Amino acid sequence: MDGPSYRSPVPTTIPLFPLGTVLMPGSSLPLHIFEPRYRQLTVDLVTGAVPGKQFGVVAVREGWTPDADGLAGLHGVGCTAELLDVRRLPDGRYDIVTRGVQRFRLLELDDATKPYLMGTVEYLPDDEPSHAELTPALSAAARAAHRRYCATAWKNGEWSEPGGDVDPHLLPHVLAADCLLPITDRQRLLEQTCPTERLRLVRALLARETGLLSQLRAVPAPMTSFAVEHSSN
Template sequence: MVETLPLFPLGTVLLPGASLPLHIFEPRYRQLTIDLVTGTIPGKQFGVVAVREGWSPDDGREGLHDVGCTASLREVRRLPDGRFDIQTTGDRRFRLLEVDDGTAPYLVANVEWLPDDEGDTEHDLAPLAMAARAAHRRYCATAWRQQGGGDGELPTELGTEAAPDVTEAELAHILAGDCLLPLSDRQELLEQTCPMERLHLIRRSMTREAILLGELRAVWAPTAKFAVEHSPN
């Protein structure tokens, strides 16, 4: 089924279920925000798609990845000078079909939805989900130590029972949203339609990043901060 979405190219990947705060200052995206709030764009949703490395948001269709995620508008705060601070949440994945740069001040795209493959059962996914949760806890524990938390017990909110209420099929996206993974890893997770393979991917990515954090003594920062500071518009 083909649908039309306003498009917001960014230097990050939005995943289903993940939060994405944005500071809106460019005129075209101020207009997009106004159109969302006033209902000119129904549903209060727009498409977020990552810009390819080495390209800019103004380079057109060739500079965009093929798969993105809709962002649902949750909160809006208008600043005195006309800028906006908004809070969004990732919802549905889509594949770009056509991009129109002439209908509105912002890009508008024809998209098709990208559902998961069918066939994997909760029984099939349970062991992989357990392994992914364990990898997430190792990642959080390593990051906690690098922040000066020491070798003591990891605080509950940093991964003891990561995402207890999500399904096994949703888990990889939620865990990725809680970690500072490279854009290429996040894009691969977004494009992957096999839940089983997605759990393999997130476990490998978090295991690798935990090793790098430990060996390089890198400083970990919250994902929300990354999203705000590295989502130019």
């Protein structure tokens, strides 16, 4: 998981899956795979042609596409996804379940080597925490903001509080996972490498969204069962 590691990043090459959403470490992401190149990626993950059953998820910039705009069409930081479960449908499509593992910075794109995009990335560790002694208080404040958001946004039984054993470095990503934050906010959380600042940020974002929901007397629309890849067939 994306925890307290301070090693220098080393570039590596991984398959990429551009999406209209932001995956964060520790978060679950179900996907409905229908485009041929990503069907092939799924096969390569299952058969071991892609080692470790992991690929990179990176958010597409609004109004851009990686096919037309290349590297400029994607946000610069993404997250690896670990394949957890696969269900093949009769027509050759797949429903898969993944979990976010580790952040990376996207350096280069390769659209020629494989049917799907490949990317040269460097993994993005956390910085050494500033004011680490504040971590317990900041964690408690972030959890409280999450409870207030969920009590406002969801019905009883539609959400649960993360366990007390969740690492504080990972906690902001887990708290944000079941909250409907805008993509820009989710990307800010993903890119924040200071653990204490990340706790502050998620608390502030959830408090803001709770206030907006309360003022509008509205609740978010339900999430769809499966996300789909950004690019069309």
